[in-house]
Amino acid sequence: MENAISINGITKSFGEKKVLDDINLDVKKGEILGLLGPSGAGKTTLIKILTGQLSAENGKSVINGINSQKFSGDDYRNFGIMMDNFGVYDRLSCFENLKIFARIYGIKNDKINEALESVGLSDAKKTPAQNLSKGMKSRLRLARVFMINPDILFLDEPTSGLDPATADEIQKMIQKEKEKGKTIFLTTHTMTEAEKLCDNVALLSDGKIVEYGNPKEICRRYNHQKKLKIHLTDGTEKEIPHDENSAEIISELIKSGRAETIHTTEPDLETVFMELTGKELTA
Amino acid sequence: MKNITAVFLKQIKETFRNKTILIQFLMFPVMVIIMENAIKLENMPEHFFVKLFAVMFVGMAPLTCMSAIISEEKEKNTLRALMMSNVKPFEYLLGVGAYVFIMCIIGAVVFAVCGGYEGKDLLEFMVIMGAGILLSSLTGAVIGVFSKNQMSATSITIPVMMIFSFLPMLSMFNESIEKVARITYSQQMSILINGIGNAGIKPESIIIIAVNFVVASILFTLAFRKKGLE
Known part of the structure; x- marks a missing residue:
């Protein structure tokens, strides 16, 4: 199957510290790849490089056939990014928050409603984001990604800091997107999430991939x-x-x-x- | 253009629920209406409060609003979400800048009405106000781009805003301050506004305002190159 994401020899340092060291990974179309590692392992840095927010020192990453360092214009339509630290406009309602991005992408209002429905925020459509719980804000960020209907989703710690029930709901939403044939690149430090969702996982430690493969196979390999x-x-x-x-x-x-x-x-x-x-x- | 419109419309909705920003647009226009109607003293120059508050308004509102809006978006990472949705930095700055400019021009109209400007004088007043608003917005953008968060933006905005909005008033009482204030666009605006209908436009004022504009543009370019909109 064709690769949606190809990462070849990505290296990145911040000052003296090497954050990513010769990362090589391929993600096939329709696959969920989980990048698993503790805080500070380099997961977010890799996502930032893949989505063109940071440039790599060495190596190349190709997303849907386009070098991620050369993204421009409509390239951004092909993938949705949900970063843990992406903010929402607190004073605006859920609908108004999505409306901003709908205008940018030329998306109609019914798609906003569909996105809110898909993350279970229909009832909170008119609620200002400042009145939402942390879990609801995460769902709103996810709705922003789903609304664009991209081929590839980059999800950075989508369930970080959420209670188990909300995390489970979000995992189900991610699973639904996979069933639609989306390619998903997600970072997490929760092994149960990786085991539950991912076709393959890459274990990242100190900027290096120390193991890669299907979660169950990896576990069997180390039995x-x-x-x-x-x-x-x-x-x-x-x-x-x-x-x-x-x-x-x-x-x-x-x-x-x-x-x-x-x-x-x-x-x-x-x-x-x-x-x-x-x-x-x-x- | 659609990205600029999206940012502009977002800003309208956002700011109408943001009292701290909204008050900047309203404070001086409301004050001028009250003061012009409530205080009438003998020997007081005609439309004294219009001329005084117009300069203070231009030195304060656009500068504070631009820096507050940009720094808040940086702090809350909403700006990053916009950038990752293919909104270019110049589109964002134009969207926010257009909003601030229009809101301040509406304020300037209030001053013009209170000042009783008509015909050529009205046009002159609005051009002077427009130029000042543009310069203050640019200065506010420099601070917003340069600052990491709202706290650092506020600590830079307050002294800068005090210089531009209060120097013209203080220079009425002290000759030394007046000499220093001459190099600022707000002092030149004050001179130009006071000269509407009699003294005419002095080339010196135009040159100083142009130099201020060049300096602000250079500072903006440097700040943007160093920090971007990160």
Whole structure:
């Protein structure tokens, strides 16, 4: 499948500090790629370079066939950007906030209403943004991106600082966009979000990609323990090696009615990240 | 053009709900209406308050509004969202600038009506006010572009605004201040406004205003090159 985003050898430093070091990534059309890393890993810097807000020292990034350092005019119509720090006009209502951008992109009012509907802000259409909760403001920023109906979405920490229920709602909205065939490049430091949404993840630490691939495959790749965890009906847990004898043990436990649930002990992305970098993902 | 219009219309809606900006546009026009009608003293020059407040209005309102609008958008990152929607810096500045200019010109009309200007005098008054508003807007834009946030913009705006709006008044009481004030466009505006209908337009005033305009343009270019609209 054709690449929507190609990143080749991107390097960026701020003063002495190398923030991005030879980043290479491809994102296929219709794919969700999650860039996973702790705060300060260089995720936002990479998004800024990809969207033409910053220039790279070395390397090249191509978005929909266009060098991101040479974006101009209508190129911006092809992708939507939701940065964590993008503001909203506090004194204006949700509708008026979107209307500004609708005028810029030549979008009709019914599309504004559709965008507000899609993020569940129809009832707050006339509410000034200053009266919205943090989660609602995030949804408004997301509506601004959805309204443009771009091919590629860059979402920088879309659920950062939100309560689990709101984060879950936003993740569902992102999933819906993927179902429409959109390519999504999202940054996050939440492993559950990455596991839930992303086709592929790139683990970023100190400006370097330390691992790349499908989240489940990565976890399987780092499953050194190869054990099975069995929750027993008496409330205790039993760990057994995942080998040729495990079937027999499990079978006995099931027959005796003692086995309640059986789990593999694959590491999660957090554990993989810790193993690779010695750092916590949420740091 | 559609981007400039979008910024302009956004600014109308935004500012009508922003009391601190709105008060800048209204304060002096309202004050001049009240003072012109309420205070009539013997030996007081004709339309004294119109001439005094018109210069203060031009030195204060456009400058404060431009710097406040730009710095607020920078601080709240709404400006970045606009830039990432393909609004060019000059389109943004023209949109905001046009709004501030029109609002101040409406204020200038209030002064013109209160001052009883008619015909050629009215035209002269409006041209002088227009030039002053343009220069003050440019100075406000320099401060807005240069400042990181509203706090830093305010700390620069206040002294600059005091110089341009109060020097012409203070120069009435002190000759030394008057000598210094001569190099400012607001003092020259004051001289030109006071000369409407009798002294005529002095070339010296035009030259000083033009030099002020060149200096403000250079400062704007330097500020923009250094900081952009980031």
